[in-house]
Amino acid sequence: MRWRGRRGSANIEDRRGRRGGGKAAVGGIGGFGLIAVLLIGWFFGIDVTPFLSGGGGGFQTSAPAGESRPLSEAERQEGQFVSVVLADTEEVWAEIFREQVGQPYDPATLVLFSQVTQSPCGGASGATGPFYCPADEKAYLDTAFFTTLERQLGARGDFAAAYVVAHEIAHHVQNELGILSQANAIRAQSSTEQSNAISVRIELQADCYSGIWARYAQARFGAIEPGDLEEAVNAAREIGDDTLQREAGRVPRPHTFTHGTSEQRARWFMTGYQTGDMTACDTFSADRL
Template sequence: MQWRGRRGSRNIEDRRGRRSTGKAASGIGGLGLVAVLVIGYFLGIDVTPLLQGGGLTESQEQAVSQEITQADRQAGEFVSVVLADTEEVWAEIFRDQVGETYTPATLVLFKGATQSPCGGASGASGPFYCPADKKAYLDTDFFVTLEKRLGAGGDFAAAYVVAHEIAHHVQNELGILVQANRIRQQSSQERSNQISVRIELQADCFSGIWARYAQARFNSLERGDLSEAVNAARQIGDDTLQRNAGRRPNPHTFTHGTSAQRQRWFANGYENPTIQACDTFSAQQL
């Protein structure tokens, strides 16, 4: 991916290296919290739905003071450029397809742990979007996890992660996320998971739209970049994650979609770059 020398976003809130005291746990307590964080760390999934909906119930204090390395600085610059790309792309799409003005998200960079209105954020929880403050949260060490533990290396795979979280902000701006989460709260666990899958697959589709527009606008894609993104989508499919964790895939517990579904919807967004083409909620087959 060609990204050097391009504009970075001003909507970066860099908390790395900051010494702060915060509460590390969210509304999930005890073994439930431990299980969520372990899953997030080893599988690299977005655990936002598990972190939302509750106040802080644990009061374990953390003092955070992390050294910022050269790798950290470069990762921050990369994320800033990708975020700027999403801002320009979605501003154009909102203008042309929605007839409205796009309001960008803020992306919080942290290292180790930080706080969000959706609960405590840590490197273990993976990247996530918090609709309460309209901010995406990312510990860039997750890119190492993505490559080393999940087998999804490459800069465009990392860009896909950023684009996916910003896609949740797009859903929020369109009013989709609020409505979907409201229905989830009134549904059974199985039905809630099914809605979550449609939310995530739409975010994958929106990521595909972003990739198509980024190529047209910035000529940023290099040979192999799309394959990196598709591979990342494959490696973080629910069935693949469960299989790699030594478990038999259980569709009733899926919250993000299968590898095949995630690949298919990313490709759909790239090939049909319209918001309407990403209507996973009306799709008869995912």
């Protein structure tokens, strides 16, 4: 991906230099954060009990609150990269909203953190993975996830990382359009299996919107290099529910899927890229996912 030397976004809240951001509330992780905790814990064998148990307590990081540390060179590079990708999403979605929605786009803030942070959707750690919190309209990302993406999930390349950012911003797009609130309201009144099925449609639409972003980013900035699309599609495949469950030594159970299969995630990303049309991303009306 061609990103060096290009404009970065001002909508970055970088918490990575803060070590030990105080206590994060337990029992408060909601929405996609909760899903992410359960999935990451299940697939990688991480004990997620501290994030889910109630009782009004909290968990404390190893360093005292208020301590800071210098960012490593790798972290600085990751921060610059994310800032450029975020800036691209802002310009692209502003254009798309003018052309296809007929209203202005209000960009999200992206919070970078290390190990642990807090959000209105609850406490988060690196184990939760990237997530979007509609309560404060912010996306949250521990940049160490890029290493996990490459080394543990087999999704290599800078455009794979860009796809992760674009996917979370796509949830903000859904929030701006009122899709996310409507879908979550229905999920709250549904059975677990029905809620999971709605979650899959939410996530696949975000994949499709990510594909639209990639198409516009190429046309507007010439950002995509040979092999970039393959990196994004590979990332989508590597984080499909069926693939993750197999790699965890489990038989895939479709009724537990919350993000979609590898084939579905890759196909909906390409649907967005090939059409550039938001109406083509209506996963909620699709008979076949």
